[in-house]
Amino acid sequence: MTAALLELRNVVRSYSKGGLFGRSARAVDDVSFEVGANGPEILAIIGESGSGKTTLARMILGTVRATSGLIRFKDFDLARVRNRKQRMDFMRQVQPIFQNPFEAFNPLTRLDRYLLSTARHFADARTDEAAAAASDAALRKVGLSLAEVKGRFPHEMSGGQLQRVAIARALIGSPSLLVADEPVSMVDASLRTAIVDLFRKLRDELGVSIIYITHDLATAYSISDRVVIMRRGVVVEAGEARATLDHPQHPYSIELKAAVLSPDVFPVVAPELASPDPL
Amino acid sequence: MTTVSQARPVVEVSRLRAYYQTHQFGVQRDVRAVDDVSLKVMPNEIYGLAGESSCGKSTLIKTIAGAIRPPLKVQGGHVVFNFGGREMDLYQSTPEALDAIRWKHLSYVMQGSMGVLNPVRRVKHSFVDFAYRHIHKPMPEFMALVRHHLGRVHLGPEVLEAFPHELSGGMRQRLAIALATVCKPELIIADEPTTALDVIVQKGVLGMIREVQRELKTSMIFVTHDMAVHAHLCDRLGVMYAGRLIEEGATRDIFNHPRHPYTTHLIASLPRIGSTVAIKALEGAPPNLADPPKGCRFHPRCPLAMDICQQQVPAFAEVAPGHRVACFAVNPVAVAEPVEVAA
Amino acid sequence: QELISNVPRKETLIIENPEGTIKNAGWFNIWAINAGGQSNGLHQLATDTFWYIDPNKGIDGVWDNSLASDKPIYNADFTEMTVKLRKGIFWSDGVEFTSADVLYTVETHMNTKGLRWSAPIQINVASITAPDPYTAVFKLKKPNSRFHALFTVRWNAMWMMPKHIFEKAGDPQKFAFNPPVSLGSYTLNSFDPNGKWFIWQKREDWKRTTLARFGEPGPKYVAYVDAGPPDKRVIAQMNHQLDIIHDTSPEGMFTMAKQAKFSHGWFNTFPYAHPDPTLAAVIFNNQNELLKNRDVRWALALLVDIKAVSMASYRGAASISAIGVPPTGSHPENYHIPMESWLKTFEIDTGKRKIKPYDPGVGKQIAEMLRPSLKDQIPSTPADIAKGFGMGWWKPDPVAAAELLERAGFKKVGAQWMTPDGKPFTIKITVEGEARPVMTRAGSMVAQQWRQFGIDAAITVAQGTLNDRRAAGDFDAIISWSVETWGGHPDLSFFLDSWHSQFVAAPGQPQPPRNWQRWSSPELDKVIEEIRTVGFDDPRGVELGREYVKLAVRDMPSIPLMAYNVFTVMDDTYWTGYPNAVTAPYTDPVPNWGNTKYMMVKLKPKQ
Amino acid sequence: MKSYAAYLLRRFGQFVLVMFIGMNVAFVVTHATPIDPVEQSIAAATSFGSTSPEAIAMMRESLRELYGLQGGIWEQYVGFWKRVVVLDFGPSLSAFPTPVSTLIWRALPWTVGLLLVSTAITWVLGNLLGGLAGYLHNNRTLNVTGLLVMGFHPIPYYIVALLLLIVFGYVWPVLPITGGAQMNMARGWNFDFVVSVVKHSVLPVLSLVMVGLGGWFMGMRSLVSNIVSEDYVVYAELGGVAKSRILRSYVMRNALVPQVTGLAMSLGGIFNGAIITEQVFGYPGIGALMIDAVHAGDYSLVLGLTSVSIVAVSAAVLLIDMLYPLLDPRVKLA
């Protein structure tokens, strides 16, 4: 067994809650798992809203410190990252896609800045042209082009466009781990498929591992290798994706699966909508 | 939804065009995010709006909700509301008249609604600001009503005392929905209100929406990318592509017999849990709305494209009762009238 | 609403106290050094001492025996001074003033270090006795023909302490003396704890004070107030809320003269101002390497155009003086007029030739210069012109100045004068700034004239550091005065005694007051030593004074400019009878002088 | 609880540190003055009298002794801290032997009263106008008002004060132009006195407000112009929330956080006095005291005044830091 790409052991994060004199509450409670122990993989994290998924992602990215527990990337303890060089090395390999695309870009800055900067630092683009080319290539993977993005400010883009820009930015440097926090929540089904396919391709062809946080069980089912289901900061169930989602064990997982809306309501289920509590 | 009402529509949109106009440094650029759209929403009806990302759904919705801020400009067309028998043309009315109908008759949930709550005030104050004046009840009763309403979106009364930043994205989104529905307006316009919700909560919230709508015979325009949500919630569905409506009909008809090639593709590409068949994404890139393709805007990506598609704009015409499509492959003779140039 | 509550305006005289705000208002112990205010009425209205010398003509001659009934009586070798006291003078609390108070005052100063007059008493007095309640006899440690000056008011002097109060008060340095017990015709009525105003009230028993000899004081109340910045003082008087402005700018004075028909100065017409017996001068630091040389000092003097300086500083309203005596009081009769013929013949040798630098017509030239704009405001008789504007001065002579500088080894390179060791000749004129605007203006004009000649000259504003810098000799040249006189009396020892070279400090060490120029001259020392041996009123004193003048002209240790003119403005709306240069020169109007107590008896309410 | 307490403790430590450094700087600075209080006293005591050089030398020595200046700088430093600890700044050197604290307490109420009122008025008015102007940025009246406010702002204070004085004291003499209250009036909480104090404060307050308004106005205006495009403001507008409410609770409330910081600091700053106001209007206060003390080289008094100001300002800064989480709930107490 090769060493895992990413390893989390007993990770806890607590926040002090509620104004001046609040108690502290655990947003992430004793979470352990590994990513990429057996080659590149896509790990889906699904679960309740507010269950600590984003917090977990942030701890992996090192932007939030774990209250306790250990996070190791390629056998390197993230708590020991000190200088800029170490950080840069880390970021070359691990890239995020943040949950809210409207927040992920500075409204006062043009979007291409982020792309070009990423290209320069992590895709070894030496010249402006090279950086532009790298950015354009990444944007094309998500159905955009540099021409469309260049010179635009975030508020000039639709939510889906922003989300795609965020994805493209993360891809520029060919990282070995992507932490994607609901990367396709604002994208239409067709594009979503394209992006999810892209993730799959990244894994299969480039050996990128992906942590895929989502509420969309369907895409999680279709691309992920393993799945982690969280509720109130705790991992309630984890395992091989299809097996777990086909036959969930934990009551919450079962409830979750049951709640998934299927598009295939017609023609069979249609009258159900007439009932007072259809869903 | 099976009962197509003969009553007057709650909102009637005709030949609406709204462009993002930027005159930045001498160069004018028009992004034609809404181009010649006409639709009607009947009382007691949920009208779903689907379409590719960045096709102009949010813009359309903003235009209907009167949320016009520069650089967005309405270039032509009308939005006429009909609340309680009184007609009102949105773009001919005074701001005061508009303020008077907001939230009482018309409410709006904007996209990215996590950021719409005032960060330095407790949540309850937002409810007071938006809704109190429309609900003619004393404060304690009003708060009780709000608490009750929050229960419907699975939120406890304690969130009223919280500051927005203390709540997760999903909680804030539910608050935005609760805020928009608490006054039980006649028309609710909602732009991707459930994107940040987990499926369980989403189901609950949709249930609530449906319930409110049934109870009050409210109408609703609902934008989401989740076709499953459309399938469960909407009476009628409109599909947009590149700033235009390209197909509209009863939800069931659209799901069962999509006619426009884009809709066909959209329905076909829905992911299903348990299915492992690889889904094919649409070839090509979404059109650039600042410089859309001539003719039918879908033609560069259309498997059925013909010569005429590159020249003429297909009319958005009825092909079956209550079912309209804009496609030459479906309706070879219907050519759209050219839009009149705005004054 | 009245300006002052509970006090009728008609019975009140309102005077500016130039000390401004007294930060320690409730302190009336004037014998402690600078603990409280003193020209807030305290030393004008409430204190008294043996004698007064008036800077002008005086109410009954220049000399006034105040608490003393006679002039000081010295023994032959000036080692003993006897003072006879008036009878029937009472403190405001009803206790009689006697020689016991004198004894107490002097002995307290002998026994306490750090009172205001401790040092001179301890240096001079061996013992004091009071043979009877109205006689005090001072035994001196060494001969001193001017010992009485300590008790003779020129602005102020050593005031008498009330024994019956102070002996019970404990440490005389820590006693506030509040409320003060008065020996003058007024007592304290009330004061602002924040030090903005003090109101004094005429004593019921004003007849039992020294002033009663001249009649009843007019104002029932006298208020001393902090009048604020110059503009505001003018406004206040135009509103008739300030009867006497202590000082304003020349322009302020002209405005008042034009616009306020009740306001007038010491002169009713131009130049309005009262010339203090104080000589403003460009004081050189005679220990400065470059300025040690008399030729350099004379060269700089010959570059000054006094007409321009007079215009710049006082807008022409200055009384100029070419010699080291202020042109005020009785001095013109004793010095300026008699010495004019000598001045006319005075020569200096430039190295190339001899020149006669004195120009007797300068005063007249200033008057003529102003006449076109001021018309009949300008006096026409030569005597009046001399009185108002002064007499002659040194004629600007750049050629001679250049010759003198060259003789001193200076060289002109391009437009710039170089010192003998080849550096640019730089000279800074220190001025006080805000607190003495007119002097600052004079300094800036002098600097300009030097600069135009090719000397790198500029002014530097010392503000609060002036005292320290002046004492430490930390200046090239400074606009200040080292000559102050009695004004009404020709004796010059008031300042001259301290010019003896025995007191000149080493460079960098603090120089005792007066001889700021640090000038030492053996010839002058002889003059001073002789003055010490002749009596105060001895005519020989005047002759010796003229000797000093000649020495100072020859050496030019400082360039005399003009009298320190004070634009005191008086408002006739409520009171008349103010002192006036022409019709009533009975005392000095400048209200912070202790001598202004005489004004009170001359002031009459305007009907 | 724990975290806020820890925060408080840390913050309090910082407060003490800042005060300590501040006081030390003040000590060094005041003792670096080239003005020797003894020389000042001598100059003042002798400038009008006949002066014998021997007497001066003697006087110098005894004053040095009297003022307690013989010791080295180190002894004075230790003495200073001893006195600070018991809140006694010793006797003033230029009004010896009156204690510094007496002088300060006599002037302080006037300064604090005047500046408190004018700062409060300025702050409220400036923010209100700035908020309105930023929010309704196309309103003509407001733009003109803005230009007016901003036009007054840069006029040198001395000129404004003097102009007011000329207008209301001479041209149209309706208001008293000098002092804190009518002369010779019994002080105390009686009606006449209070009326007189208020009347006398009108012009000083007016002048301070006129000149000070612009600062707050501009700050608020620029803060607001940023906030109006935030989502929550846009949304409230779409929700038909009353304009006044949006302005108050959405726009201004969010802009208030930095403005309150500023207010706290300027409230702390009122202990520095308003030198020119005091000068022009003859208003009693500690600004004049400070100038006087500096001129007289009275470092006891200067130190006393600076210490009061240092304590006041650092306390104000501490206070805002403590209240910050209340003002802006998002701020973390890290």
Place this chain on the structure above:
Amino acid sequence: MLKILRDLLRHNRGFAGGVFLLGFVLSIAALSFVSPYNPLDSYVVPPDMPPGWPHVLGTTSRGQDVFWMLTFAIRNTLAFGLLVALISRVLSLVIGLVAGYAGGWVDRLLMSINDTFIVIPLFPILVLFYFVMRDKMSWVALAGVMACLGWAYDARLIRSVAMSLRTREFTETSIFSGMSVPQILVKEHLPYVLPIVFSTTMNNINWSIGLEVTLSVLGFTDINTPTIGSMIYWANQHTAMVAGVWWWIAFPVALVIMTFLGLFLLAVSMNEFIDPRSRLGRGKE
């Protein structure tokens, strides 16, 4: 760049007004280089002449031409205000942004230093500095000192904004785009604080000019250098206000007001320009 300027000029009346006012003031200042008079010399023209020909703005009681004096005064005063503002802006920006971004002990250390500067009263320091510097007290030196004393307040303000920017998600995006800390501070955070910086700069310039005037009125500056402050100083010494020589004070004050209003209009329009949301929004109105 030029295009931006032209566009701003054309579409933004405030900007055009600001440019015009400042341009006017600057050209007055520039005229000082061709002045026929040496600003140090007095009594070169007849004193107390009211505005008219040939002395358009009149003459002072010191016999100086007000207009030509003013060219020097405004030049020096502007240079003074800008120098103070420049230095103190750099300090407050660097310290405020770094403290807000870094947090933790860096923040505490910087804020301790900062607070020390806030609590020390300004006036005694300036006066003392004046006493110690004496003749070497040029306006440049004064500007240096004032800059060192004038940054702390604004640094705190900027820090408070920077603190919340640190928590915004886009900061993370920038970090993960490989931007260095200075890049993030300059390119990402600076635009956010610029409106504050503009308004504090204005306030700072105003404060420094005001303090210079105050110090001048009290006589604590180098009165040999013509500045607005020293003009007012000399006017006061000649009680110009009550003597009716109003032009000696009115014109310098008017020029200061123009400068300031110009800066204000610029700052306001620049604020709108920096925020693309409002920039686009207001372009057409």
